[in-house]
Amino acid sequence: MTGYRVAGRGRVDPDARLRFIFDGRSYEGLHGDTLASALLANGVHFVGRSFKYHRPRGIMSAGVEEANALVGVDRGRGRYTPNTRATVLELYDGLTAESQNYWPSLRYDIGAVNDIAAPLIPAGFYYKTFKWPASFWNKVYEPVIRRSAGLGRAPTAPDADRYASRFAHCDVLIVGAGPAGLAAALTASESGARVILADENPEIGGSLLSDPAVQIDGKDAWNWLEEARATLAGRANVTLLTRTTAIGYYHQNFLGLVQRLTDHLPAAASSLPRERMWKVRAAQVVLAQGAIERPLVFDGNDRPGVMLAGAGRSFLNRYGVKVGNRVAVVTVHDSAYLAAFDLARAGAGVATIVDLRRNPRAALLAEARSLGIEVLSGWTVTATKGRARIAEIRVNPVDQNGKVGAARMIGCDALLMSGGWTPSVHLFSHSKGALDWREDLQAFVPGAPNEAVRCAGAGNGTFGLAAALAEGAAAGAATAGSAGTPTVFSVDGEAPFSGVYFRELPTDRDPTRAKAFIDFQNDVTAKDIRLAVREGFRSIEHVKRYTTNGMATDQGKTSNINGLMIAADAVGKPAPEVGLTTFRPPYTPTTFGAFVGYSRDAHFEVERKTSIDSWAEANGAVFEPVSLWRRAWYFPRSGESMHEAVARECRATRRSLGIFDASTLGKIEVVGPDAAEFMNRMYTNAWTKLAPGRCRYGLLLGEDGFIRDDGVIGRLSDERFHVTTTTGGAARVLATMEDYLQTEWPDLKVWLTSTSEQWAVIALNGPNARKVLEPLVQGIDLNGEAFPHMAVREGKICGVPTRLFRVSFTGELGFEVNVPARFGLSVWKALIEQGRPYDITPYGTETMHALRAEKGFIIVGQDTDGTVTPHDAGMSWAIGKTKPDFVGKRSLARPDMQDPKRKQLVGLLTEKPETVLEEGAQIVDGPYAAVPMPMIGHVTSSYHSETLGRSIALALIQGGHGRKGETVYVPMPGAMHKATITDTVFVDKEGAKLNV
Amino acid sequence: MFLISCPFCGPREESEFSYGHEGHIARPADPDSLSDAEWADYLFMRKNPKGWHYERWNHARGCRRWFNVARHTVTHEIRAVYKMGDPPPAIEP
């Protein structure tokens, strides 16, 4: 037992001793400790250095609001977490933590020179200083600032932990399991409502954990608490989540909760995730977040050993640790007396209570007297002394006129301060609820809600245990509607709870020299705030950004109100007129892992696979992602480069036979008596006269007249079309079709059904395609006259039903074999087997792209970009000229769309046949035009054409259709390439190879 | 994330839906009879109000039906969901 541990106090287990390491030194703590309480039990206050001035800092709180005691925790490789608040870090055996923001050591830190230079580093220092010369920005200022910026050390190894996430639904979500939240949960769950009660602490109880002497319903607080816990745990309709922080409150009562599952365990079972994100949809929400104590603003209020009074009380009552052996108190609020009294009774010497108020309650004064504590009412604290820990405070009387009298020094080893309490309205603010100013509390409290939410307890500005319990019970009952009856609680031994508000404490010294901190984490002082206002910042949002007040990871939990009050004073407006800055999620710093959940590694994104994917993988395919699919890109043989493989695949397809997995194409079945009329209205082409058994290339526009999608569409019968879409457009096209069908033309008798996944599609291309199919196909005459190009037949292949399309995306004799997806692989293998005599060659998307480019076939989204009309793309032939209307038709008649200077799709042949232009490269008219050169277009597709033995490209060029034969230039890194504008069809212009 | 009540499937998370912009803009029956300005107005001009907005949503991951939603663009309160073709409900400002 160390000198600061108080036997018989707290909820720690004195028999469960734990070893831990802080900054390389080994210490002992108890099960139930936080790192902060364990360090304090060892007499360690000085635990870190501040962000900007590198001032020594101690533990200032006992909870999530901690702004000073931020440590790095090392749980092994891939498990390092910086900026963990020591006050909520549960101790476990072997815990290893380090302090931050120093070099070379916490005690001797070079950066502390910033503190001596503090007058030179006022608010806005960086904005003012690093402006010139501009040449210094990149080479000097940024590297220097980056090196010194940042808090803690970012981990570099991949996170070795797993993270879980889940959705949850409930009737009532209660945030905070202090007295108000517990009362709400007990009441709300009585009727059988599904209740989730979440609290960020390891155990429920909230303020009761630090207040064991008070009595509820005639029981000691902790006994009552245990009964409440058992009652809730026994109700199947209650989900009790501890170590669970509500981080954000979103629309329609959607809240994010992060549950910490393993951080408190020495070695977690490997199947356990570290954290679980709960995505909760609640019919009703009760916020019982409690309140956070305010620091007082005086010179040296950040010295190690200075902490919030309530924290001093928590360390004693909850953890059995006295924060000092000679404790001083400075306060403007009754609650600090309770800490002093409890500490005095526990045997800690309490030196003095300095109360800024002239007339504290008589009862408090009497109790102080009985405990032998001196109370200086109407006095102020004007300075602190001590290096690694406070040793003395300087106190002065303040007379009725505010005049500060002669100073007196008081020795102490800890100073507890209380500036009153601020209701935690963070989550209520996330939900866009309005905040009301409470003059009596000098604080904002929840006002008109924007969601189905109720607030209760200190977080609602309702202080005092009895009042909080009653308000919590009422909130819980209200969630159950008329069925709810609030549980009634009786409370004994409740302490007085009132106070006043002070900005900077009165002082006899020059206030411009005071280091009176507002934001401890970002090192913002009172004079920084006043300077910002003097320099012209009036909006609190601007003051915040200029001074960085409240912008640290603690989100201003202890600094926002003090910053606001001082800014309001400086501006000369009442605080509510200046207003509070916006609270944003997350409430406390949250690991990236919790947000990522399962979406990492193989599950980072969906990878869709065709039924033939496994064959491609087994046969050495290199894959590329195409929308969510992984598609075979090319099939290199051993030793082949990509270029060699693609060239071989192209040759084989043009000369004999290639086979390609086209299963990713979108497919939509359009069925009904009005199917042809529907197709007429959707697509540019005319469909009425398309005979069953024939296909047509279809072009789909947006209502703005630009190309959105394309594909071959087969008519299976008068009332049934088999529509294919691009791979990436499948879902979008179906949604668009449904949109028009349901909202514009509900009178049309048409049904749409996606069959994308029903059919595997195998494309066979090449002069020998028919020969391979013939022995395998039943019931379809493959003869060129019986089954011409752009026709579809239904029959069987290998005994499996097929929809056989005679289409070509390569310019060769081509078939697309649609078979039920489960047979895709078997049919593919049968075709490969049958094709061996013809050296059948599987090819990937790269060869497909190159072969189609040789024919000038566009790829929507590559050769078009949402600004290309059918005419621009050279496809006016695809427009049904006599149709009265189709989607996008009217837009094509707009003058802009007829402009001959529009960018139009053309071919490009480089002067040097070996030059393959970069896709996306800009095109200019002349190589010597003045910079900036007017850009007249860009390259959309570019390949080496194996067929032609040279490069080819497609490009969008202003007025390109009328410029064939002209020369343009393509600037690329290192060279300016000359190219000639051509037709888009490079191979077999007359299409002879198709009609065989 | 919004909770949207599909008129067919019931309340579902926003992630099941896709947004279809302002509602109650009927496609002109005879686009050719419109001037360029009128057509541009149909194509591009939207109210974008601060307040109640009548808009279209599609239950993309559910029944694939389109429907209308009355949503407040500031508070994000959803006051009404109703089927295509139904008139917009009157909402007190």
Added chain:
Amino acid sequence: MTMIDFSLRRSPLAHRGLIARAASDAAAREAGVTLGEQPHRCQINLRGDAGDSGFLAAVEDVTGLRLPVEPNTVATVEDLSALWLGPDEWLIVGPGGREGDLTGGLRGALEGRHFAVTDVSEARTVIAISGPHARDLLAKGTSLDLHPRVFGPGRCAQSGIAKATMILHQLDANGDGADGAGADEQPTFEIYIANSFADYLWTWLERAAAEYRVAVTAG
């Protein structure tokens, strides 16, 4: 003439070797959650007017099923079920092999009405999830409320799971009690998942289930 043996049909999870991995019955009973594939189920997409009593009667004549008109519900008669997908859309499911007679039968019976019958048996496979943690596992991926008060036996929904889209069906409880006794503690769900997403979803489910005791079952 090369003929394909129908046994060579390959489900999209065939490469996972799930049958070989199947746990013993005892291990499956001990598991927090079991996962298994039920491949090759007959699935017919049916579109029609739910307000047309003749349409409903014709479907009932062929299938024995009274199409459910209450949203998110399933009608089951013997080995056929009809899942409500939308106000005018159903998925009729049954044993593999019924595709031909159901498609033909329905088209014949509905002749003259405005309908669509589309065989989509090949489009999706079925992953069955059972056990005391089945709901917890599903809740990791779907935002549907699966509480027994909301989503019990005989209910279905189209929704998302992880980053995929699914049709979810909670089966009627086996054994005693048509009211689904036992389904609260040991619910069985079936996920209809498109082929191309099946591998993603299966591996996702196995990973998400890792914190429970998970067993693979042979269907």
